[in-house]
Amino acid sequence: MTSYTTSSAPLRSDGRNNPGQGAGQGAVRRSDVCIIGNGAIAKTAALGLSQAGHGVTLLVPPARAEQASAAPSYGGERPWDVRVYALNHTAHALLSSLKVWGALDMARVAPVDAMDVQGDGAGSGHLGFDAFGAHAGALAWIVEDSNLNGALDAALRFAQNVTVVEGRASRLACAQDGARVELEQGGAIEAQLVLGADGRDSWVRGQCDIGIDYRSYRQRAIVANFTCEKPHHNVARQWFTCKDGIVALLPLPGNKVSLVWSAPDALADTIMNESLGELAIRLGEHADRELGLLKPLQPEVVKAIPLALVRPHAITAPHVALLGDAAHAVHPLAGHGMNLGFGDIVDLLEVIGAREAHHGIGDERVLARYARARKEDVLLMQLATDGLERLFGTNLEPLRVVRNIGLNLLDKLPLVKRRLIAHAMGK
Numbered sequence: 001m002t003s004y005t006t007s008s009a010p011l012r013s014d015g016r017n018n019p020g021q022g023a024g025q026g027a028v029r030r031s032d033v034c035i036i037g038n039g040a041i042a043k044t045a046a047l048g049l050s051q052a053g054h055g056v057t058l059l060v061p062p063a064r065a066e067q068a069s070a071a072p073s074y075g076g077e078r079p080w081d082v083r084v085y086a087l088n089h090t091a092h093a094l095l096s097s098l099k100v101w102g103a104l105d106m107a108r109v110a111p112v113d114a115m116d117v118q119g120d121g122a123g124s125g126h127l128g129f130d131a132f133g134a135h136a137g138a139l140a141w142i143v144e145d146s147n148l149n150g151a152l153d154a155a156l157r158f159a160q161n162v163t164v165v166e167g168r169a170s171r172l173a174c175a176q177d178g179a180r181v182e183l184e185q186g187g188a189i190e191a192q193l194v195l196g197a198d199g200r201d202s203w204v205r206g207q208c209d210i211g212i213d214y215r216s217y218r219q220r221a222i223v224a225n226f227t228c229e230k231p232h233h234n235v236a237r238q239w240f241t242c243k244d245g246i247v248a249l250l251p252l253p254g255n256k257v258s259l260v261w262s263a264p265d266a267l268a269d270t271i272m273n274e275s276l277g278e279l280a281i282r283l284g285e286h287a288d289r290e291l292g293l294l295k296p297l298q299p300e301v302v303k304a305i306p307l308a309l310v311r312p313h314a315i316t317a318p319h320v321a322l323l324g325d326a327a328h329a330v331h332p333l334a335g336h337g338m339n340l341g342f343g344d345i346v347d348l349l350e351v352i353g354a355r356e357a358h359h360g361i362g363d364e365r366v367l368a369r370y371a372r373a374r375k376e377d378v379l380l381m382q383l384a385t386d387g388l389e390r391l392f393g394t395n396l397e398p399l400r401v402v403r404n405i406g407l408n409l410l411d412k413l414p415l416v417k418r419r420l421i422a423h424a425m426g427k
Helices: 040-051 089-097 145-157 203-207 265-272 276-291 337-353 364-392 397-411 414-425
Strands: 028-036 056-060 084-087 110-112 114-118 126-130 140-144 162-166 169-175 178-183 188-196 212-228 235-240 246-252 256-264 294-296 302-312 320-322
Touching (some): 028 178, 040 056, 040 089, 040 337, 056 188, 084 145, 140 246, 169 203, 188 203, 212 265, 235 276, 256 265, 302 364, 320 364
Parallel strands (some): 028 056
Antiparallel strands (some): 110 140, 169 178, 235 246
């Protein structure tokens, strides 16, 4: 374990910096928690810990010029983000408790009232869920990345004990009484606890020498938005197509849908070299009956995101804990990658809040409780998503028949369906 000494006066834990202010050459900032990351999970963790009374330093990358400029409007309406999340009840409750949910632009949030899953091939299987059967107002809510982050940024501007520092970390060192994050621009951040919420290729995880099990799915998530001719009735639709991957169309407000197509790399290359109009024609093979003619939502935007399963060998180290994709990256077929991250925050806040008075927030026993609390939920989601991807990615006729029969059978077992949907909803 690395030892270090400090040489500067403590920083007030209630200080607030606007993004763009670095730590300063040679300056040492001290706070209870240092969070490294700039996504929704990092920001939500910062809000949760600050509202629990802890001083937080949030280290974010330097802003780029294109990030600083506001998104242009198109025909008087802000463009729809192609990156969306299906947030479950755990996420909803957490964001509501932090006064973030009410700050969302609700005109751009769509509830998911039902889900329709189709198998592959002739006589394909079918599985359906609905909010009424789950005794809930909605199964989930579809929220744009920009809408969620905008509400979080607004909340952080009013957080009394969060300091936002722009910069890049160069080294992470741990000692018996805390951790030190050294910065490329000079200076450092010292904290009892460092949280790595810095994504699938986590720098924090690497600094802690935490190994991973990695499996590339040889797929990319093709994301784009479309208008649909027929109303979607707030139904999320998914097709397991075997050779062409997994196609999902998620409801957006109005007659709009958001595509997440987990396409094999070769097909993804083809799609990315075609126009969005040609992609809409491809989608028509699955969606014409329920949604009618699809047209690219203006302005036309499409992105491709490589998919992989990442299972770290640990999610904690001395004075360090991992959150979100840094702790677990899963296949998006269930739409719960972001929800797992919000579950991380809920459990971390709970174990920190319940710790004994003589244990600091970075105490190894506290972090061990966090790791135990997350183990079952994360493992179940990893096994489910990876298992389904393997099952429906095998193009053997006997297996195709069996899995379609399995979908139909599951659809006729209401008790099992309720258990599955309750787990997915985070209830």
